[in-house]
């Protein structure tokens with residue numbers, strides 16, 4: 001089942017300063033008009049969310065965050081809650097990115113974050129992906145474990161609100177985009193894993209994205225044949241032409 005397309009810009013720790021961020025957003029807003037069939041989300045660094053929330057109000061582009069903490073309030077130095085994000089109009093939150101997992105984020109924390117995001121009626125975008133691929137396909141076990149971890153305790157009515165982004169770590173920032181065949185195979189695997197945990201109908205309602213060196217030049221083929229409903233874009237989202245090219249690839 002194909003869902004409405006979703007394309008998410010993960011700016012990570014970019015750009016260098018606020019002026020550059022505002023300029024990039026202005027360019028994106030100019031280029032991305034009248035694309036109502038595709039949902040577009042920009043996730044800037046936390047510091048820019050307050051300003052972006054005003055400049056994106058009522059427009060085509062939605063505001064997202066790159067992470068969140070799972071507690072709502074209290075002695076948690078340096079953290080930001082789902083309640084605080086929703087107060088600034090944030091609609092989507094990335095969790096479990098491999099760059100955060102590398103800093104120690106666990107499946108259990110990812111699961112708690114998902115629940116906190118859903119409670120605040122935002123959409124969690126949960127990243128999964130293997131470090132390396134092996135001939136025997138044992139990496140599918142890691143993917144299955146990540147899916148089980150993120151889904152733990154979530155009822156069918158909750159899992160359908162989750163977006164799962166398949167981001168193989170070997171493809172992130174390396175220029176080595178996964179092939180259409182790899183992406184299609186993983187889409188089928190994720191749906192079959194979710195079917196085992198829930199049922200087929202529920203599994204097919206979960207929106208799936210691909211991320212990892214997505215470029216405008218290959219986005220159409222990946223979108224049309226990879227079976228995913230859109231993209232989570234890192235590097236290419238910092239270039240307005242590239243990013244709008246990727247968004248346009250999802251518009252039929």
Ligand code: 13P
Pocket residue numbers: 010097167171172173174175211212213214232233234235236
């Ligand atoms: P790149 O598009 O730079 O490979 O990054 C992908 C990513 O990590 C998005 O979350």
